[in-house]
Amino acid sequence: MIVRTLAEAAQTNRKIVSPDGNWDSTRLLLKDDNMGFSFHITTIFKGADFQMHYQNHLESVYCMSGRGEIVRLEDNKVFPIEEGTLYILDKHDKHILRAFEEMKLACVFNPPLNGKEVHNKEGAYELVADTI
């Protein structure tokens, strides 16, 4: 069994602050925990408006607080996000995420992240060889 707290993990290198200023994320569960997925608590800062495209990962995102929207770029459909909303990128959907208020999100990635990833220019994470 593994037990961790967000408060403790956020004091370690599990917390990543995105260089683009849009988000930070504490990766509570990572590839080297051998669970087959990773689990993160992510803050999207108020006013963030950015594109992502996880070509190499599937992601589910549950909104715990805050308010924003997601645009599915395949058809430009807009979905509001508020407390209680889950969005699931089951088709590696290219999307824009906007935060009208700071949003706290719980995110699951498959395959799991190794912990160091930040978005490339496509808004994706590379699949990298194990380094940790």
Ligand SMILES: CC(=O)NCC[C@H](N)C(=O)O
């Ligand atoms: C919702 C989303 O994907 N935000 C970007 C950060 C990501 N959740 C991460 O933890 O790396």
